[in-house]
Amino acid sequence: MGIAVEAVIALVKIAVVLGVVSLVVAYLTYLERKIIAHIQQRLGPMRVGWHGLLQPIADGAKLFLKEDIIPDKADKVVFVIAPIMVLVPAFVVYSVLPFSSTFYITQVNIGIFFILAVSSLGVFGIVMAGWASNSKYSLLGALRSAAQMLSYEIFLGFSIIGPLMLAGSLNMQKIVEAQSDVWFVFYQPLAFVVFFIAALAETNRVPFDLPEAETELVAGFHTEYSGMKFAFFFLAEYASIMVVSTVAVTLFFGGWQGIGWIPLPGFVWYVLKLGAMIFVFIWIRATLPRYRYDQLMRLGWKFMFPLVMANIFLTGLVKFLFL
Amino acid sequence: MAEILGAFFRDYQSINSYVPIFIFTLVAFGFAGVTLVVALLVRPHRPDPAKLSPYECGIPPLMEAHERFSIRFYLLGILFLLFDVEAVFLFPWAVRYDYLGLFGFIEMMLFIAILLVGYFYAWRKEALEWA
Numbered sequence: 001m002g003i004a005v006e007a008v009i010a011l012v013k014i015a016v017v018l019g020v021v022s023l024v025v026a027y028l029t030y031l032e033r034k035i036i037a038h039i040q041q042r043l044g045p046m047r048v049g050w051h052g053l054l055q056p057i058a059d060g061a062k063l064f065l066k067e068d069i070i071p072d073k074a075d076k077v078v079f080v081i082a083p084i085m086v087l088v089p090a091f092v093v094y095s096v097l098p099f100s101s102t103f104y105i106t107q108v109n110i111g112i113f114f115i116l117a118v119s120s121l122g123v124f125g126i127v128m129a130g131w132a133s134n135s136k137y138s139l140l141g142a143l144r145s146a147a148q149m150l151s152y153e154i155f156l157g158f159s160i161i162g163p164l165m166l167a168g169s170l171n172m173q174k175i176v177e178a179q180s181d182v183w184f185v186f187y188q189p190l191a192f193v194v195f196f197i198a199a200l201a202e203t204n205r206v207p208f209d210l211p212e213a214e215t216e217l218v219a220g221f222h223t224e225y226s227g228m229k230f231a232f233f234f235l236a237e238y239a240s241i242m243v244v245s246t247v248a249v250t251l252f253f254g255g256w257q258g259i260g261w262i263p264l265p266g267f268v269w270y271v272l273k274l275g276a277m278i279f280v281f282i283w284i285r286a287t288l289p290r291y292r293y294d295q296l297m298r299l300g301w302k303f304m305f306p307l308v309m310a311n312i313f314l315t316g317l318v319k320f321l322f323l
Numbered sequence: 324m325a326e327i328l329g330a331f332f333r334d335y336q337s338i339n340s341y342v343p344i345f346i347f348t349l350v351a352f353g354f355a356g357v358t359l360v361v362a363l364l365v366r367p368h369r370p371d372p373a374k375l376s377p378y379e380c381g382i383p384p385l386m387e388a389h390e391r392f393s394i395r396f397y398l399l400g401i402l403f404l405l406f407d408v409e410a411v412f413l414f415p416w417a418v419r420y421d422y423l424g425l426f427g428f429i430e431m432m433l434f435i436a437i438l439l440v441g442y443f444y445a446w447r448k449e450a451l452e453w454a
Contacts, residue, residue: 006339006342007342007346010342010343010346010347011346011350013343014343014346014347014350015350018350018351018354064361064362064365064366065365065366065367066366067366067367067368067369068362068363068366068368069370069374069375070375071375071376071377072372072375072376073376073377073387074377080359083355084352084355084356084359087351087355088348088351088352088355091347091351091354092344092347092348092351094347095343095344095347096344105343105344105347106340106341106342106343106344107340108340108341108344109340113414114344131389133377133388134377134387134388134389135377135378135379135384135388136377136379136388136390137378137379138377138388139388139389139390139392140392143392143393143396146396147395147396147399150399150400150403151399151403153403153407154403154406154407154410157407157410157413158410158413161410161413161414161417162417164414164417164418165417165420168418168419168420168421169418170414170418218378218380223378224377224378227362227366228358228359228362228366229359232355232358293453294452294453297451297453298451298453301446301451302446302451305442309435309439312413312431312435313432313435316420316428316431316432317428319420320424320425320428
């Protein structure tokens with residue numbers, strides 16, 4: 001196959017993934033509002049369309065037509081670049097995710113490493129946004145966000161070492177294939193717990209949504225943003241939730257592999273597992289209160305760090321002795 | 324020169340798999356750019372001084388926001404750099420664990436022990452405190 005043909009195929013896949021991700025992200029906000037509403041015994045969005053089904057479209061149109069304010073004292077160039085710097089890495093990560101055994105954009109032999117590297121680029125955009133806004137809330141929110149994401153990135157990175165030792169590869173497809181018999185969550189429960197907590201903190205979700213703690217910081221680093229630039233931050237945040245959920249499903253729950261004899265295509269399995277994962281994210285948001293910042297740092301550095309180190313040691317020992 | 328070219332073509336397959344990522348990056352930038360430009364064309368633009376001032380709970384903003392901030396953030400940045408570099412070292416080790424055997428296990432445990440000495444030093448020096 002010529003390189004031109006491959007490029008066209010890649011382009012078509014990219015268009016499909018980008019379109020589907022944008023749409024799913026929009027409906028993720030709907031799903032979140034609906035689920036939280038029902039947990040709190042409310043109805044949630046009901047007016048636009050049947051049971052509010054067109055609400056995300058209306059929200060999107062509203063954001064699109066909203067006036068886009070760039071504050072007077074802001075650093076204007078950086079202010080415009082920042083949301084793009086957040087959105088692009090959040091999307092690019094999708095290029096190595098395994099959606100099924102045959103559907104993926106590309107597979108690289110450093111797959112999971114690439115995901116960690118690129119998704120952490122989003123921090124730059126957040127710091128840029130906070131600094132360029134020239135607003136105190138933005139700056140504080142950006143600093144908090146950066147400190148939190150950097151800290152928990154370490155634990156995220158260390159926690160996936162265990163599953164990688166079992167899989168013996170960084171390639172996302174090979175990691176999935178290594179789980180054809182037993183999911184890694186049964187071998188690595190400790191790693192999964194740490195990974196999940198770190199994933200919540202990485203995506204700035206409750207109970208770690210301190211960067212956007214509205215009672216103290218208004219909206220954190222995107223206080224001064226409006227219109228489409230605000231929408232970019234929103235898109236990036238929800239796109240990252242899907243990415244960490246996919247990584248969790250891939251590393252710990254066998255990715256697109258089915259359960260037992262039930263004959264469903266791999267992609268359906270992937271979507272089901274992803275949906276369950278995202279539901280847990282939303283469920284936690286409806287359930288838990290927010291951490292305090294010093295508690296967040298203590299939990300990370302003084303509790304999770306020793307935990308992941310112990311996990312690496314135990315995995316190494318057990319694997320060396322018994323396998 | 325011939326050797327370099329030969330190596331390039333041998334590795335061609337593995338280079339090839341990065342091309343879609345490059346295309347995706349361009350498409351993502353394009354998506355962001357086009358969206359911003361289209362929004363620029365359709366949205367209203369009616370600035371006034373109150374709208375353009377930074378948000379400060381309704382009062383006129385005092386001073387610039389580009390102020391000094393807590394030293395803890397710098398400290399955390401340095402800690403992150405240290406521990407993340409260690410993490411990079413762990414990845415290839417984890418992938419090749421089966422081949423390295425006992426040597427790999429002891430080697431990495433020594434490495435982690437040294438890392439932990441630094442970790443407990445930071446703990447004792449209260450670099451991990453946040454108050």
